Amino acid sequence: MKLTAEQEAIIASDSDLIVNAVAGSGKTTTIIEYARTRPKSARILYLAFNKTVKSEASQKFREKGLLNVQVDTAHSLAFKHIVTSSNYTLNNVGYRPHEVAEILKIESPGDKHGEYMLAKHVLRFFSYFCNSEAKRVGDLNYLATVFDPKAKGFVSKYMELILRYTRLFLAKMDRAEIDITHDFYLKKFQLSDPQLPFDYILFDEGQDASASMLNVFRSQRAIKVIVGDTHQQIYNWRFAVNSLEKVAFQKLSLSTSFRFGEDIANLASEVLRTKGIFTKSPQFSIVGKGNRKTVETKAVLARTNLGLLIKAIDYVGEKKSVKNIYFEGNISSYAYAEDGTSLYDVLNLHQGKFNRIRDKLLRQMTSLDELEDYVEKTEEHQLGMMVDLVKEYGSRIPKIMKDLKEKHISSENKSEADLIFSTVHRSKGMEYDAVHIVDDFASPEQLEKVYSNKKDKDLDIAKLSEEVNLLYVAVTRARAKVYMPLTLLPEGMNPSKTVIALKSAEKEQEVFVGKKGQFGEAKNEESYMTRIKKTHKKAYQPWTSDLDDELTILYCEGLTVLDMAKHFARTTGAIRSRINKLELEEKYG
Numbered sequence: 001m002k003l004t005a006e007q008e009a010i011i012a013s014d015s016d017l018i019v020n021a022v023a024g025s026g027k028t029t030t031i032i033e034y035a036r037t038r039p040k041s042a043r044i045l046y047l048a049f050n051k052t053v054k055s056e057a058s059q060k061f062r063e064k065g066l067l068n069v070q071v072d073t074a075h076s077l078a079f080k081h082i083v084t085s086s087n088y089t090l091n092n093v094g095y096r097p098h099e100v101a102e103i104l105k106i107e108s109p110g111d112k113h114g115e116y117m118l119a120k121h122v123l124r125f126f127s128y129f130c131n132s133e134a135k136r137v138g139d140l141n142y143l144a145t146v147f148d149p150k151a152k153g154f155v156s157k158y159m160e161l162i163l164r165y166t167r168l169f170l171a172k173m174d175r176a177e178i179d180i181t182h183d184f185y186l187k188k189f190q191l192s193d194p195q196l197p198f199d200y201i202l203f204d205e206g207q208d209a210s211a212s213m214l215n216v217f218r219s220q221r222a223i224k225v226i227v228g229d230t231h232q233q234i235y236n237w238r239f240a241v242n243s244l245e246k247v248a249f250q251k252l253s254l255s256t257s258f259r260f261g262e263d264i265a266n267l268a269s270e271v272l273r274t275k276g277i278f279t280k281s282p283q284f285s286i287v288g289k290g291n292r293k294t295v296e297t298k299a300v301l302a303r304t305n306l307g308l309l310i311k312a313i314d315y316v317g318e319k320k321s322v323k324n325i326y327f328e329g330n331i332s333s334y335a336y337a338e339d340g341t342s343l344y345d346v347l348n349l350h351q352g353k354f355n356r357i358r359d360k361l362l363r364q365m366t367s368l369d370e371l372e373d374y375v376e377k378t379e380e381h382q383l384g385m386m387v388d389l390v391k392e393y394g395s396r397i398p399k400i401m402k403d404l405k406e407k408h409i410s411s412e413n414k415s416e417a418d419l420i421f422s423t424v425h426r427s428k429g430m431e432y433d434a435v436h437i438v439d440d441f442a443s444p445e446q447l448e449k450v451y452s453n454k455k456d457k458d459l460d461i462a463k464l465s466e467e468v469n470l471l472y473v474a475v476t477r478a479r480a481k482v483y484m485p486l487t488l489l490p491e492g493m494n495p496s497k498t499v500i501a502l503k504s505a506e507k508e509q510e511v512f513v514g515k516k517g518q519f520g521e522a523k524n525e526e527s528y529m530t531r532i533k534k535t536h537k538k539a540y541q542p543w544t545s546d547l548d549d550e551l552t553i554l555y556c557e558g559l560t561v562l563d564m565a566k567h568f569a570r571t572t573g574a575i576r577s578r579i580n581k582l583e584l585e586e587k588y589g
Contacts, residue, residue, distance in 0.1 A: 003033065006254050011037055016249040018206070019227040022286045023268070023476035024259025024431065027227055031202055032060060034225065035069050038200060044069045045198040045222075047077070047213075049205035053429065057204075070198075074213040075182055077196075078189035083180070091179035095123060096339050097378075098360040103178060104165050109158055113374055116361050117154060118161060120378040125166040130183035131239040133215040135191065137167055145239075147460055150376040190216050198222045206243040207233040214243045224249070231272055232473050234425060236466045259431055260290040260479055263498035267482060270490035271472045274444045278451045278464050292433060292479040299420040299432035301474045305334050306385040307440030310392070312421050313400055316407060325407045326414050328422035328430065335401060337382040346371070346386045347397050350576075367580050391577055424470050427477050435477050437484035442467040444491060543578055551575075555584045 003011070007030045010019055021027040035044050046061070046069055048054035058071045083090065100106070100119040108114035125142045134140050143159060146152045155162065172178045174188075190212040199222055203209070206228035209217075217224060230244045257265055265288030273281050300315065302308035315322055327334060335343040341359050348356040350368045357363045365371055368387060375384040393400060409417055420432060442450075447464060475482055486501045495501040543551075547568070554564050561579075565572045579585065 004256055010034060010252050016223060017225045018244050018247065018249045018251045019225065019254060020230055020244055021227055021254035022229055022257050024257035025254035026258055027254060030254060031227060032064055035066050036064060040068060042068060042199045043197060044200045045196065046071045046202045047204060048073050075186055078186045081194060082185040082188045087176050088180045091181055094181055097123065100169065104168055106165060109161060112370065113364060117374060117377050118158060118165065120380065121155060121162045122165045122169055125162055126169055127183055128239050130187040131210040131212055133211045146379060148376060148379050151379045154377040187212055196220055208235045208240045209243040211241045214241060214246060218247060231469050234466055234469050234473060236462055256287040256289055258289050260288050261498065262288040263496045264288055264478055264482055267493060267499050268472055268475050270493045271468065271475055274447060274490055275465055275468050277447050279461055290479060295433040295480055297420065297432045298434045299422060299477065300436045300438060301427055301477060302423055302438035303440045303470055304385055305423060306389050307438045308421055308423055309334060309389060311438045312404060315419060316404060322418045324409045324417050326409055326417035326420045328420065328426040331405055331408045337386060341383055343386050346390050350390045369580050424474050428473065431477055431479055433479050434481040437474050437488060439485040439487065441471045441488055443487045548582060551578060552582065552584060555579060
């Protein structure tokens, strides 16, 4: 394979180096060539982002005969140094708020379910500290990481308690009184100030590094190379830092993508330029040298689990030609929040089937309103999305999930899927021939509105930037075609045969289904969501005080939920939700 001038410049470098590599730019090939041209006696460490990348990289280095390269993840390296020879035992799944509340004997400070809210913030502060470069918990300003007004108010009020319990939680782990987590031993590794026996350290996916691991990396005497894509940083919510922008090494680039052609390269560049709405716009352009013509793999990519499931329901319900589907990361994982809360438990809470709720936290709650209050005060966004899904589909959720699971095929048969469904985070590192972008990403218009409506001190520029990065990552998973909503298309960007603009999520200009390698003619079929919105035209309009009064009167007169839904031209789910919100059952029973 002939190397580009950019690749040759990287390989020839003999100093600490940052390599900013766009999606599909031959990053792995470049790293392998860099290692191959070092002296055979050189001790080289390649730090991979996760186990999958580690396994693939190990095989590639072996195939090239590079036995002097050790491949590890940051966590596997830390585990060997900290856990292997200790008396620690590992909690592989992490702790949940109710467990932390029990371990630390947290009592409610007054707010309903306040002990669990405190425990959730303890877990989040613990994660923030473990992923930071700070040496003490007190060195960090946890409040600065909280943005929701209700959550900020809660944390401000109880910051001393949160700090005290976080220190106690850390101390119990350090004394091996409770099982340790992956975050903990990585932090312990950083605080031990290790010196690693390598001449070269190659740090991959540097845009999503933890600050603690970056601190270890920077303190090494080896020649250090950080490789990544500054615009693929999408783990800010896990307290990741963009190490490509944190160190003062020599900077080189890989700006030519071999994954996709010029149209998709231009689209990706224009998506990134929307950062100019709120910060200095990126100056570089991406060159596309890919030439994929045929379409065999098709993926539907969404920003959120909720957006993905809604689109999957549309596709599977409306397009009968979709026989086999595959969800990246296993379909069952989409029915659980990160902390393990089940979608079905949220549904049982909504329906008042309390005896069926298995989650200990949700068992303490009496309504969806209480859960929403918890979500707002803890910024538990994944749980919030589950609440939205339950409000939207209610009792139909079990059948919907059953229908999706019946069409779902195993990972071994992934190549047989008519459609692959994934969130952006789960698609990281993947590539597909054609990609359909779901309309749940932040549009340029929405970014502009957020920026213009916020005062400077209230703006979270990092979060806005990450919203653009999410769309960029989604777009750059495609090799041959991108189908995206017109609302997400950057201003001045013209559609083409490669970049297909959809005028709406429901009336698609191209049908993203059919036999492999083919696309059907436009049918403008209405989706399930469209029909619901037409049937209940007022279902998505805000409730006013007058409407609330009218609902209260009808409720007291004994009308059924169905009759009230017909009266207001709303869904029964919307009526039940408003009844709960107004506490009509408690007041008028």
